[in-house]
Amino acid sequence: MATATTSFEQRAAAxxxxxxxxxxxxxxxxxxxxxxAADVTTVAELLHIADVLGPHICVLKTHVDxxxxxxxxxxxxxxxxxxxxxxxxxxxxxxxxxxxxNTVKHQYRDGVHRIVxxxxxxxxxxVPGPGIVQGLKxxxxxxxRGLLLLAxxxxxxxxxxxxxxxxxxxxxKQHKDFVIGFIAQRAPIPDDASFITMTPGINLTVSGDxxxxxxxxxxxxxxxxxxxxxxxxxxxxxxxxxxxxxxxKQAGWAAYLARVQA
Ligand code: 5IU
Numbered sequence: 355m356a357t358a359t360t361s362f363e364q365r366a367a368a369x370x371x372x373x374x375x376x377x378x379x380x381x382x383x384x385x386x387x388x389x390x391a392a393d394v395t396t397v398a399e400l401l402h403i404a405d406v407l408g409p410h411i412c413v414l415k416t417h418v419d420x421x422x423x424x425x426x427x428x429x430x431x432x433x434x435x436x437x438x439x440x441x442x443x444x445x446x447x448x449x450x451x452x453x454x455x456n457t458v459k460h461q462y463r464d465g466v467h468r469i470v471x472x473x474x475x476x477x478x479x480x481v482p483g484p485g486i487v488q489g490l491k492x493x494x495x496x497x498x499r500g501l502l503l504l505a506x507x508x509x510x511x512x513x514x515x516x517x518x519x520x521x522x523x524x525x526x527k528q529h530k531d532f533v534i535g536f537i538a539q540r541a542p543i544p545d546d547a548s549f550i551t552m553t554p555g556i557n558l559t560v561s562g563d564x565x566x567x568x569x570x571x572x573x574x575x576x577x578x579x580x581x582x583x584x585x586x587x588x589x590x591x592x593x594x595x596x597x598x599x600x601x602x603k604q605a606g607w608a609a610y611l612a613r614v615q616a
Contacts, residue, residue, distance in 0.1 A: 389413035391586030408441025427468035447473035455489025500534035508555025541579025576609035
């Protein structure tokens with residue numbers, strides 16, 4: 355089953371991980387492959403984004419450690435999860451775990467954030483080797499959660515290239531029950547539709563920022579195999595974030611339809 359032309363309906367039907375299945379199904383229902391990166395620093399701003407952009411997104415990407423007024427995981431979950439259910443999106447905490455298995459287990463389950471309680475998806479660097487996946491899997495798999503591995507990054511000079519990317523792919527293949535896909539600029543395994551590729555570094559109007567971010571358009575990313583387009587400042591700093599989200603959603607979905615109908 356080839357990723358490029360396999361529809362999200364077909365991929366939902368074939369999915370074994372419950373988070374993958376749920377994600378593909380809601381993408382089809384809502385006709386959106388847009389993820390919003392809500393890089394704001396208060397809980398109220400994050401919840402506002404979740405509520406007003408919720409109808410247009412399939413994924414809400416969070417960075418919980420930049421929320422200055424985070425109190426408890428229970429309070430956070432009690433506010434965020436009902437919005438995810440109401441609008442139908444999955445919560446992706448972009449935690450980028452990067453330690454040994456035993457430590458990431460605690461970082462995922464414990465501490466003030468207790469991420470596994472409220473995030474459907476998390477991601478991890480592969481630099482520590484496969485133990486990081488084993489550790490996270492012990493915590494997340496029994497809860498039906500999913501993990502993305504960082505195969506590539508969007509930033510200039512990223513070291514995640516070549517052999518590193520290839521080794522990350524192998525790690526994913528060894529844990530297909532829990533690794534649901536990749537953060538990458540292009541589909542790392544173009545012939546395997548069971549993996550989702552999510553791509554940051556997407557903007558319709560600018561090509562980069564002052565600290566090395568590099569942007570491509572939704573169409574360019576979808577052409578190279580991206581399934582979910584992650585947009586941050588292009589949406590939440592726009593004069594009209596809802597109108598901007600709709601523009602990105604429409605551009606991304608049109609590119610997806612062109613790809614599967616090719
Ligand atoms: N992000 C990247 N590039 C990457 C990875 C994550 O930009 O390679 I992995 C995150 C950082 C930010 C969002 O939360 O995606 C992109 O935000 P902007 O669209 O505002 O650049």
